[in-house]
Amino acid sequence: MRKLTLAIAVIAPMLGHAASAQDTLKIGYIDPLSGGGASVGEGGLKTFQYLAEELNAKGGILGKKVEIVPLDNKTNPQESLVQAQKAIDAGVHYITQGNGSSVAAALSDFVTKNNTRNPGKEVLYFNYAAVDPSLTNDKCSFWHFRWDASSDIKMEALTNYVKDTPAVKKVYLINQDYSFGQSVRSDARKMLGAKRPDIQIVGDELHPLLKVTDFSPYIAKIKASGADSVITGNWGQDIALLLKAAADAGLKVNWYTYYAGGAGGPTAIKQTGLDHQVFQITEGFANSGNKAAMDYEKAFRAKVGLSLWYPRAVNEMRMFKAAAEKANSIDPVKVAAALEGLKFEVLDGGEGTMRKDDHQFFQPIYISSFGKLTESEPYDEENTGWGWHLVSKVDTPQTIVPTTCKMARP
Amino acid sequence: MLELIVISTLNGVLFGMLLFLLSSGLTVIFSMMGVLNFAHASFYMLGAFFGFQLTKWIGFWPALVLAPLLVGAIGMAVERYGLRNTHKHGHVAELLLTFGLAFAIEEIVSMIWGKSPLDYRVPALLDFPAFTVFSTNYPAYKIFMLVVSVVIFVALLLVLKRTRVGLIVQAALTHPHMVGHLGHNVGRVFMVVFGVGSALAGLAGVIAGPALVTQSDMAASLGPILFVVIVFGGLGSLPGAFVASLVIALVQTFAVALNGSLASAFGPLDPSTGPSVLSDIWNVTIAQVAPIVPYLLLVIILIVRPMGLMGTRES
Amino acid sequence: MTAAAIEVRAVDKRFGNVGIIRDLNLSVAKGERHAIIGPNGAGKSTTFNLISGHIEPTAGEVRLNGDVISGLRPFEINRRGLSRSFQVTNVFARMSVWENVRCAVLWATGHRYAFWKNVDSLPEVRERTAKILDDIHLMHRRDVPAGLLTYAEQRELEIGITIASGATVVMLDEPTAGMSHAETDRAVALIRRLTEGKTLVIVEHDMSVVFGLADRISVLVYGHIIASGTPEEIRRDPKVKEAYLGEEAH
């Protein structure tokens, strides 16, 4: 039987997919499900599948069952386009993706072209994690919506926090050498310079993306610089190895990170023993203190066996439902129009808004630190016994950044 | 500055010894069998994962011995049931077999252990700073790695110089065609050599696992560098592999430590020229190009001296 | 007076400290059939390799029709009209017999590296290839991969490839080695016919072949020519008798 399905599944792409049944609403999930990025992609997939089930339990979206179609892009832009095309050919009108700004840029461009060339068969692209600011600035598209805070928003929030933290005096920047790392670096320089001109930037490093196996030489440089804080956008093994090398060398600084909470990050921090010295900037986290969010976390963990990395995915799916209901249609053009300017109470509390100008979602941002937990903080990460602890909440108004987007509307 | 030099040298030597541990096995296998084993880095990865698993079950020290043996056994099986049958189709076929094997091993490992980095820790016994240079701690485990690498290096040399198998291997290094005609059980020698080479890679994996990341893409990220090392050093030359390991590791470590770029040396370009290839090259720092330096060295040496640094044969 | 076809002057060849060839002097006149004989390990194949450019002499020089060719690459020497065969069969194993011979014809017919011509529609190439295949009696095997030929057939193909370019100087390295008597006779007749009017240098162990075929013979012992002359002179030369014929006369 199984062989048969396998055979059918292999033959299927040749025959093409028959038009989908009318009672399901398919969302193409395009992220790495094999290869290096697969652990992250699988976590995201489980999250979206959980959310779809949750929506379906409450009657779906406008009575339609939501189905997540997993599509493996191997973190490769080209492959993503193949998968997106595959999804569109199979009758998918909504795709969501998060890992890799290069993939996001390719997808946004692809969707925009597709929609102009195939009027009546539009596709919306929901971005839940790609944070390159250009996606809502010079490369912005009417068909792209972003729920994650872009890297400049996060930096705006972080620098607003640093503004009131006099202990930060000497900052070292270390980032991955590609567009995201470069935008973190330039935003940090610009915003720190404006808000805290007294802060000294004692180092500014770009290292090759995911290629460094030993960060000791970099740690030696940080140490030599006399920095008290490090700001880094590193993710994946680049953050884990960086922290590991820091702990090995006995470097005592505070780490302000974007992605220390990603898969493997908490394990690495616990291993290094950097108790409450590693900070992250997110739109929500397990111990945020918001009752609803914490209950949600509990249910999610019980069912999925992972912590909720993507509170924004919850916002995304719920807002999708809200917009569809507001438009009373699942036609992508109408949903897109309904999403513009939509205000929404986010999972971790507080109001967020989908800015019409550039389709960037603005929401409260949290700065939390990783370490030993108190009584009121029930959730640890990756079974380390340590978890995220609230340091500061930056409200929506303090996260607004300008945009250069000149959107072409249909 | 001195601080940076000392630390970078230490780090470079350490990384170099690790590279040598891997490349020695690869070199011996190549000189005996003429096979460039693409799966060598995969054996290194297997070593790390076996090391992780065995550490969990029976502790680090037994794992340090057992895991390489296991990897060696797998290597022997690969030689016996794979390469030996492929031999008649020529070296390209053998190379391609190991190429396919590398693919398969990576996937099998990620199937069993998942794709995220494992929590493979430094054993408690060695989890302390060994000494402090310029207020930077140098962890004891790294010293341990260094010692193991050096011990293996010395042992390898002794085995090669003093034992019969060693003599055969030595002969193979210089006169690869003769050995086959000398009436030794070439098949068994090949199998043992392949096994030992794999075991060395496995050992490197066990000790490098806790210090670096133990993850299913660790083979892919290290593999190409290994080929650079043995080609750079001269295919089939052990001393060459040793020198090349150190050179490449030191060059890479120091490249990272340096901040210089053409812009910092000669002043920034006229801003009115705008972005171009020239400005890209002008502004890139040495640290940024560190990962491509080994390949640059490889291409240059192959152009200038195709037999490699200390090699005697071309292919 | 015309220059000799091949002129080897005071050539030395060392591998490391070992001198394989010492002060080698050899002259082969145009149109002459010249055999080089000598015991195993005397350096006969090395001499061939030195002349054909396979290896470079350590000292001395080699001339072809009066021009210095030592130091040139093998294909440059070949283009000047010297072609050689190999002691160990050295054909293009995965290509058909027809292709083997045709490849050897291509350079000489001026098609070189052409990638704009259909190789099948070059009449002079086809005719020449067919003629050589007829000559070496392999026409009936034209589509068989060379690697699948019998040993004797491969040796004949080897000769065919060597003479295909129409070189005026042909060097054959033990063309009849490993053949039966009948096969040897056939091969000798073949060589005689195919090298008509050309200069031939041959290395051979079979003395009946040597004395039946050669106009002149040189005897090589320990990398040095100890005697050179007509078969009759060689037969009578006491040095040769002592060094060679005395021990393993056939």
Added chain:
Amino acid sequence: MTTTTTSTPKLATDPAGDNLRFYGVWLAGILALVVLPLVFSSGGSVTSFSLIGIAIVFALSYNILLGQTGLLSFGHAVHYGLGGFAACHMMNAVVSHGWPIPLPFIPLFGGLGGLVFAVIIGWVMTKRAGTVFAMISLGIGELVASSSLILRSVFGGEAGITTDRTALPKMFGWSFGPQIQVYYLIAFWLVLSAIAMYALTRTPLGRISNAVRDNPERVQFIGYDPHVVRYIAFCFAGFFAGVAGGLAAINFEIANSAYLGAIQSGLVLFSTFIGGTAYFFGPILGAILVTYLQLGLTSVTSVWQLYFGIIFIGIVMFSPGGIAGLVMMHRPLVRAGTLGTVIPAYLVAIVPTLALACGVILSIEIVARFSGGEPINLFGIGFKPQSPVTWITAAVLLVVGGFVARLSWLRVADAWDRAATVARDRGYLA
């Protein structure tokens, strides 16, 4: 290698019939290319066909190196990628300068991109064949792929260069927006390139390349410099790889560093080798199969790479001539009319072999899904990876299937020997 020459054996056939068959095959191929998207007209199939077309051009270009000249390259994607970038830049330049160059000419510029790099780097690279060449190609591949991230103004960083194919001047009123138009553009270039590359094998250079592959030493003694031969072949391979890259750039409207990388280089090696390097059509089969598996397998199993690896190892070990080699092995039997005696043995063998394959697949998926903690497999039906029933089924299939398969393949070998002997007697087999 067992079966070999690239020339067609001409034993006991008349040339006129051969000619007819030769042109017939090509015409059938072209006809298939025209008709296929009309039969399978869904968007998904047309996308797949387009990708397969690109992969075929790429694999054929690779075979100029591996199959024709005997050069094993681990960096062939460099030319593909540079071709892609060249095409993208050209398209953008055409649009911004208003040049009258319509889209169908763009792949030519892709080809030039691949060619220029081959011309520059090739002379040094092709000095030596064998392992040295393989290693240099690996180094160059890594070097170019890494440099592409540094030279942002040319390569656009990791985001790459995007372009809009519909913005170019129209040709025949085609905008090339719809995928089907792009498909026909790819098909056109596929036919053009395939004919050109086939013709190349029939030229003096093509034949000498084969000679260099078989015996570079001997080539020197028939007047050729193997270095020059390898260099020219390398340039041709670079050109056609660039054409493939240009087609990919048109198809995706983006070129990025992934085009240049080791994965792309590995894939083309896979395709070519699995298809079979000894025959011109081998890489075509390989490219179809590999692209197809890539598209199909990835949506079925997350461990598609493992299946790739296993298929590849299987081919290397049991059929180094690839699929084409397997197919052509039967040619003499067909001609001698003895194929019929082998078929029953095949039919017997196929059952246990399939069982064995299923056992392997099942075992792999058990491991893949068991450790992943997935409660059920993706397709719902059949086997739960955690259930002992599944394990036993897998074990039975593996052991029994393996055992019976072994026996039945021995029978196949016997039948083969008999059929081959007859074929040899009748003069169809050397």
